[in-house]
Amino acid sequence: MTVSKTQSTFPLAPQNLLKRLSLPWGVTITYISIVLLLPVAALILQAATLSPIEFWRLATAPVALSTYNITFVTAFFAAAINCVAGTATAWVLVRYDFPFKRVLDAVIDLPFALPTAVAGITLATVYSEQGWIGSFLSPLGIRVSFTRLGVAVAMVFISVPFVVRTVQPVLQELDSTIEEAAWSLGASRWQTFWLVVLPPLVPAILTGTTQAFARAVGEYGSVVLIAANIPYQDLIAPILVFQRLEQNDIAGATAVGTVLLLISLVLLLTVNILQTWRQRYGG
Amino acid sequence: MWQDICNQWKRKSLKSFISLFLVGIGLSGAIAACSPSPDNTSGNTAQTKELTLVSYAVTRAAYENIIPLFAKEWQEKTGQTVRFDQSYGGSGSQTRAVIDGLDADIVALALSADTLQIQEAGLIQPGWEKKTPNGDGIVHRSVGVIVTREGNPKNIKDWDDLARDDVSVITANPKTSGGARWNYMALWGKVTKTGGTEAQAKDFVTKVYSNVPVLPRDAREATDAFFAQKQGDALINYENEVILAKQQGQNLPYVVPEINISIDNPIAVVDSYVDKRGNREVAEAFVQFLFTPAAQREFAKVGFRPVVPEIVAEFADSYPKISNLFTIDDFGGWNQVSPKFFADGAIFDDIQANIARR
Numbered sequence: 001m002t003v004s005k006t007q008s009t010f011p012l013a014p015q016n017l018l019k020r021l022s023l024p025w026g027v028t029i030t031y032i033s034i035v036l037l038l039p040v041a042a043l044i045l046q047a048a049t050l051s052p053i054e055f056w057r058l059a060t061a062p063v064a065l066s067t068y069n070i071t072f073v074t075a076f077f078a079a080a081i082n083c084v085a086g087t088a089t090a091w092v093l094v095r096y097d098f099p100f101k102r103v104l105d106a107v108i109d110l111p112f113a114l115p116t117a118v119a120g121i122t123l124a125t126v127y128s129e130q131g132w133i134g135s136f137l138s139p140l141g142i143r144v145s146f147t148r149l150g151v152a153v154a155m156v157f158i159s160v161p162f163v164v165r166t167v168q169p170v171l172q173e174l175d176s177t178i179e180e181a182a183w184s185l186g187a188s189r190w191q192t193f194w195l196v197v198l199p200p201l202v203p204a205i206l207t208g209t210t211q212a213f214a215r216a217v218g219e220y221g222s223v224v225l226i227a228a229n230i231p232y233q234d235l236i237a238p239i240l241v242f243q244r245l246e247q248n249d250i251a252g253a254t255a256v257g258t259v260l261l262l263i264s265l266v267l268l269l270t271v272n273i274l275q276t277w278r279q280r281y282g283g
Numbered sequence: 284m285w286q287d288i289c290n291q292w293k294r295k296s297l298k299s300f301i302s303l304f305l306v307g308i309g310l311s312g313a314i315a316a317c318s319p320s321p322d323n324t325s326g327n328t329a330q331t332k333e334l335t336l337v338s339y340a341v342t343r344a345a346y347e348n349i350i351p352l353f354a355k356e357w358q359e360k361t362g363q364t365v366r367f368d369q370s371y372g373g374s375g376s377q378t379r380a381v382i383d384g385l386d387a388d389i390v391a392l393a394l395s396a397d398t399l400q401i402q403e404a405g406l407i408q409p410g411w412e413k414k415t416p417n418g419d420g421i422v423h424r425s426v427g428v429i430v431t432r433e434g435n436p437k438n439i440k441d442w443d444d445l446a447r448d449d450v451s452v453i454t455a456n457p458k459t460s461g462g463a464r465w466n467y468m469a470l471w472g473k474v475t476k477t478g479g480t481e482a483q484a485k486d487f488v489t490k491v492y493s494n495v496p497v498l499p500r501d502a503r504e505a506t507d508a509f510f511a512q513k514q515g516d517a518l519i520n521y522e523n524e525v526i527l528a529k530q531q532g533q534n535l536p537y538v539v540p541e542i543n544i545s546i547d548n549p550i551a552v553v554d555s556y557v558d559k560r561g562n563r564e565v566a567e568a569f570v571q572f573l574f575t576p577a578a579q580r581e582f583a584k585v586g587f588r589p590v591v592p593e594i595v596a597e598f599a600d601s602y603p604k605i606s607n608l609f610t611i612d613d614f615g616g617w618n619q620v621s622p623k624f625f626a627d628g629a630i631f632d633d634i635q636a637n638i639a640r641r
Binding site: 232243 | 500511513639
């Protein structure tokens with residue numbers, strides 16, 4: 001691996017030439033290029049081989065449009081659920097002591113370690129009409145497995161750790177004496193939470209929620225097993241990409257993949273800009 | 284306070300990042316070292332031949348019995364030992380793997396459309412069908428069946444029942460599953476081969492697919508959805524799958540509709556790979572061997588309909604004759620069927636859009 005080559009292509013603002021040529025910087029740029037930038041560039045180049053008209057036709061086919069809608073809206077709800085529940089979980093893990101707390105803390109990371117196919121098949125069974133949870137829901141007329149609700153359940157499951165793990169360390173650093181000070185000055189519990197505890201947590205919560213959302217958008221393995229995968233009902237974009245690949249329709253797969261990439265990129269950038277803006281003015 | 288944490292974290296993370304990165308490099312090196320070397324000529328000495336057979340999931344039971352028979356015969360004939368690498372999976376995925384460079388000497392796939400894809404990729408020379416003893420490239424057959432729940436509570440007897448409002452049907456997605464295309468064509472032919480028009484056929488198929496609550500990727504997943512997840516009242520499947528399941532102790536009620544499609548499973552030698560690996564002679568001998576009574580009997584034992592008259596007669600009791608049997612050639616062959624029904628924006632896409640609009 002030659003470092004010098006990559007350096008010339010990534011000129012940084014020449015504030016400090018020495019810093020720029022340092023080993024960590026070279027390693028980082030090389031690593032990020034090989035692991036992240038090259039595959040993304042390959043995807044975009046592949047898309048560039050299509051004529052704009054053809055790309056537009058493939059990317060905006062009725063089926064494709066319905067999958068974007070289902071993917072992003074469901075992922076948004078999954079991230080929102082994790083935003084609230086994850087913050088609460090982090091709070092409990094930091095501020096309370098109870099038996100088996102360490103076990104619960106370890107279990108949080110399970111969705112990271114579990115192969116998504118295992119997660120999918122387990123969820124599909126548990127939430128099916130005969131399953132442990134599904135059997136309680138079906139008398140109420142709620143079907144989860146093989147519906148869009150199932151897609152949401154899978155997305156929530158695989159993105160649980162993000163918010164918890166980003167909020168936890170910040171909470172640990174928060175001094176509980178600050179809360180006590182707020183109470184002693186006559187703030188209600190709610191005011192304390194809203195005005196004292198929450199503000200320092202917001203960047204972490206936002207970061208975690210964004211990660212959870214991005215992860216849910218890209219999820220394939222668990223959703224493919226719990227969804228019915230019927231177009232216009234609960235077919236998500238990553239599965240459509242795979243289906244098109246299976247039909248040897250590389251162009252169609254690339255078009256949908258590129259649209260997913262662009263939408264995700266714009267959303268992630270927006271959140272990042274919001275974060276910086278917040279830190280500058282509000283934080 | 285916040286700044287301090289940040290700085291501390293930055294200092295720490297850079298160190299750990301570099302060390303992690305190095306660990307990553309080491310790991311990938313280790314993985315690369317473990318992967319098989321792309322040396323294809325290994326083992327192909329004068330005394331041993333290594334053949335790679337790529338097939339779809341359900342044929343395994345038959346090939347595991349046939350391969351030893353062939354190896355024995357080949358040993359007696361030439362003195363060479365034959366070793367087989369076998370790969371089984373969904374027919375479509377296997378096709379893609381072979382096109383992408385999986386060195387298969389012989390491909391035994393679920394439908395000719397897949398073999399034709401490999402031919403289009405330039406790996407199989409045209410005319411592979413002619414090289415088999417029967418001259419059609421078909422090594423075994425099957426028909427479509429409808430599997431029902433225990434005791435057949437919905438009283439499902441024929442394709443027509445699958446269009447009823449009170450019946451839900453499980454079948455895989457014909458866009459991704461080669462096998463599900465046979466199911467689809469059986470439903471279509473049920474109308475057009477009994478005097479119906481194409482418009483009527485489309486209506487009928489739309490009715491059936493609007494009763495489909497799950498659209499799994501392949502036949503394997505469809506079977507799982509029906510049995511493990513208890514979805515649906517009926518499962519469209521192949522006769523050979525059901526017979527094999529029965530032999531493994533799953534006794535399921537099923538009906539064989541009298542109007543049915545002949546599911547023809549092709550076999551072919553992959554010319555490019557056998558020439559590269561010097562396996563042509565033994566691979567062609569293996570394909571010939573599959574048409575001997577001994578090999579055909581093994582296929583028939585695990586649920587496939589044989590293609591050699593002698594064995595067909597022998598198993599006449601197990602495989603009832605179908606009164607109205609049509610083939611894919613009656614629709615113009617896969618070369619015409621695939622683009623007409625399953626391409627992007629073709630009839631099946633249209634049917635799905637119609638169902639969504641209801």
